[in-house]
Amino acid sequence: MKRLMRLFFVVVLTAVLAACTSSEPADLLAKIEEDGVIRVSTDPNYAPQSFLDESGEFVGFDVDVAKEIGKRLGVEVEFVTPDWDLITAGNWGNQWDMSVGSMTVTVARQEILHFAEPAYYYTPAQFAASDASGIESLDQINGQPVCVGLSTTYETWLNGNKAELGFPESSFYAEAPTGVSVVPLQTDNECAQAIQAGRTEFSVFLTSGTVVQAAIDEGIAIHRVGSPVYSENLAVAFDKKSSLDGTSLVARVSEIIAEMHADGTLSTLSNQWFGADLTSDPTK
Amino acid sequence: MAAATSDSTKSQAQLIYEQQRRRQRRFSTGVNVSYLVLLGILFLAFSGLQVNILGVHLKTIQLDWAFIVERTPFIFGGVGLTIILAILSISLACVLALLGALGRLSKFPPAYALATFYISLIRGTPLLLQIIFIFLGLPQLGITPGGMTAGVLALGINYGAYMTEIMRAGIQSVGVGQREAALAIGMVPSQIMRRIVLPQALKLVVPPIGNEFIAMLKDTALISVTGFVWEILWRAQKVGRANFRSLEALLVAAVFYWVITILFTMVQGRIEAYVARGDRTL
Numbered sequence: 001m002k003r004l005m006r007l008f009f010v011v012v013l014t015a016v017l018a019a020c021t022s023s024e025p026a027d028l029l030a031k032i033e034e035d036g037v038i039r040v041s042t043d044p045n046y047a048p049q050s051f052l053d054e055s056g057e058f059v060g061f062d063v064d065v066a067k068e069i070g071k072r073l074g075v076e077v078e079f080v081t082p083d084w085d086l087i088t089a090g091n092w093g094n095q096w097d098m099s100v101g102s103m104t105v106t107v108a109r110q111e112i113l114h115f116a117e118p119a120y121y122y123t124p125a126q127f128a129a130s131d132a133s134g135i136e137s138l139d140q141i142n143g144q145p146v147c148v149g150l151s152t153t154y155e156t157w158l159n160g161n162k163a164e165l166g167f168p169e170s171s172f173y174a175e176a177p178t179g180v181s182v183v184p185l186q187t188d189n190e191c192a193q194a195i196q197a198g199r200t201e202f203s204v205f206l207t208s209g210t211v212v213q214a215a216i217d218e219g220i221a222i223h224r225v226g227s228p229v230y231s232e233n234l235a236v237a238f239d240k241k242s243s244l245d246g247t248s249l250v251a252r253v254s255e256i257i258a259e260m261h262a263d264g265t266l267s268t269l270s271n272q273w274f275g276a277d278l279t280s281d282p283t284k
Numbered sequence: 285m286a287a288a289t290s291d292s293t294k295s296q297a298q299l300i301y302e303q304q305r306r307r308q309r310r311f312s313t314g315v316n317v318s319y320l321v322l323l324g325i326l327f328l329a330f331s332g333l334q335v336n337i338l339g340v341h342l343k344t345i346q347l348d349w350a351f352i353v354e355r356t357p358f359i360f361g362g363v364g365l366t367i368i369l370a371i372l373s374i375s376l377a378c379v380l381a382l383l384g385a386l387g388r389l390s391k392f393p394p395a396y397a398l399a400t401f402y403i404s405l406i407r408g409t410p411l412l413l414q415i416i417f418i419f420l421g422l423p424q425l426g427i428t429p430g431g432m433t434a435g436v437l438a439l440g441i442n443y444g445a446y447m448t449e450i451m452r453a454g455i456q457s458v459g460v461g462q463r464e465a466a467l468a469i470g471m472v473p474s475q476i477m478r479r480i481v482l483p484q485a486l487k488l489v490v491p492p493i494g495n496e497f498i499a500m501l502k503d504t505a506l507i508s509v510t511g512f513v514w515e516i517l518w519r520a521q522k523v524g525r526a527n528f529r530s531l532e533a534l535l536v537a538a539v540f541y542w543v544i545t546i547l548f549t550m551v552q553g554r555i556e557a558y559v560a561r562g563d564r565t566l
Contacts, residue, residue: 044522051526056358056519081522083511086420093423095512189525196528218528 028244029252032097037076039096040066043084045187047214048273049102061273065120066100068265069236072256084187088113088151092239098253102208104153104232107166114246116236116254118261121270121278124228125154126209130195131221133203138226143179147191147205150184153232154206158182167230170283174229189215196220208232210274231282330535345531352532355523359536362516363544369435369504369515374497376440377447384448385455386477399448406445412506414438419510431512439503443496450492454485487559494552501548502541516540 032038042050042062050060058079070077080096087099090112102123105115127146129135135144148154156164157176183202185191191205192215204225215222236253238246260266266279294302332346387399406414415438422429429437458481466476508518516537524533 045525047526052358052519052523054354054358056361081511081514083509086511091423093428095423095428187525189528190530193525193528193530197531215528220528 026245027248028097028238028242028246029249031244032073032075032249035075037078038070038073038098039078039080040070041082041087041092041096041099041101042066042079043087043101044081045084045189046102046211049210061121061269062100062102064269064273065260065266066098068260068269069098069100069253069256072259073252084149085151087237090239091241094239094242094244097238097249099237101237102234103237104165105235106153106156106164108156108164109237110166112240114238114240114250116238116250116257118254118257119233119235119281120257120260120266121234122280122282123232123234123278124209124282125157125206125230125232126212126228127204127206127225128192128212128215128222129205129225130203131223135204135225138174138177138229141177141180141204141225144177144204145181145183145202146177147183147185147194147202149188149191149207150186152188152207154188155182155184157230158206167232168283171232172230173227176229192220192222195222210278213274233281347532347535348529351527351529352536355527355529355533356536358523359516359519359533360540362514362519363540365513366501366504366515366541367544369432369439369507369513370497370501372436373439373443373504374493374500376436377443377496377500378493380440380444381447381451384444385451388448388452389455403445403448406442411438411442411503412509414442415506416509431507431510434510435504435507435513439500439507443500447493447496450489450496451485454489455481457488458484490559491552491556494555498545498548498552501544505537505541 042058044050044052044058044060046060048060050058050062053059063079066079067077082092082096084101086092087101088103088109090109099113100120102121103109103113103115105119109115127138127141129141135141146158148158153165156162158180159182160176162172162176183191185194188205188207188211191202191207192211194201195203195205206229209224209228212222212224236257238250238253240246257266261279267277270276270278328344330345330347333344335342384399384402387395388403390396390399415435418429418438418441419431419434422434462480462484463476466480471479504515505517507513508515508521511518520533520537521530524530527533
């Protein structure tokens, strides 16, 4: 028994020492170029942005954008799949280098994450309601329970924390409805599925126009309510708390995004996945 | 015995024995038929049929079977990982449980306190919380476990705490006379533990550990919350959500979990028979 105990302690000590003594280059871009791989987080809960095809391959608009960025950086892309909550919370612990996940740029997120400038595309925030509800206009949403995905801008906006979003005034097309109770579910898609399943806690939800379109395409009995309520800038994000310096990577990826806007790559991909060009800023 | 033999030539004992055999056969046939009926009802519940019986409208769950057929291979890809996770975790749990049991039986105050503290802390908090805590907490210490490592650590530590009591019961069930005898022939305490007590205790703890393993097979699903481990539930949730077909995907996952459990229950039966092979039976 004693020998076993001693062995146990040695193993634990070695593990702790190994974890403490590893040394890495200080610049994130340099490390990525040295490894030849950039690790990109993606949340394959959303078609057509990021989802898994029949053979389990990542496909979608975000996935293609990430691959193109990798190509222009001259490195391989490796996808990792942390939950959305973990991505937006920052402090990634160097488990992945970059998020190409349709993340909206907000003031609150900018405190913990770097965003590549400019945004790579723009989506409208859109209310939708079940066909059975009889809700047809934005006024009818006042006082209703409204479903949203957890940690989304929709949740923030409905809770009245517009300042936390920090969008320019021109991004907002409507005032938030009054007297709503917010029902946050794990992802936006759960809202549509709850309605489809016949749950009755809510009949309205707020999400990206692309998610509403995907749900309608899948034959779920919902419809758009009113026109979009605000526009979101979706950008590539990086961890501010990383132990490696990300400044040069953010600058390089920003350049790449600008190039992809200029040479029409993003427009082509957007048309391919959304059937529309969502790459120009609607507020300009 | 020849088929032509008449009843009159059989002894009373043979007749009673044959009657018992007939009853047993009838019972097991009845059980098997009932299983089939229950399975049939389960299938019917997912058939999507709607019927009107005497004015009562009965609805069943409607599923997109084409989607199920298309996505089953991808979800099946998580089966191996689920089993590996459970095997790694139960191995870690066994080691921790043994150390914990020795601590609980120790006369050395810090060892006893450590073991008791460990059991109390782990049994006093939810497994799901422990998984998230290990996944998010360890990186703060500069140790960044992958989802797999974090999951195995959390499951192993959690089950280890519960299994400590199983191990302790097993060790304590070995009669004190065994220890006395070993002492008398000049063994030292560590020898007694290794050569006399543990081999006998092991036989007793195998069935409950098998039980824990079967429970753990399903608790591996909780590791899906880290997002990094593509086991059965993670795969089902992702393909289900992205296609607005969660019910279908979860049903496929449920079938796989059930089949795995049935298979491992059979394996457990074999192992139990193996460790009990020296036992006297009536």
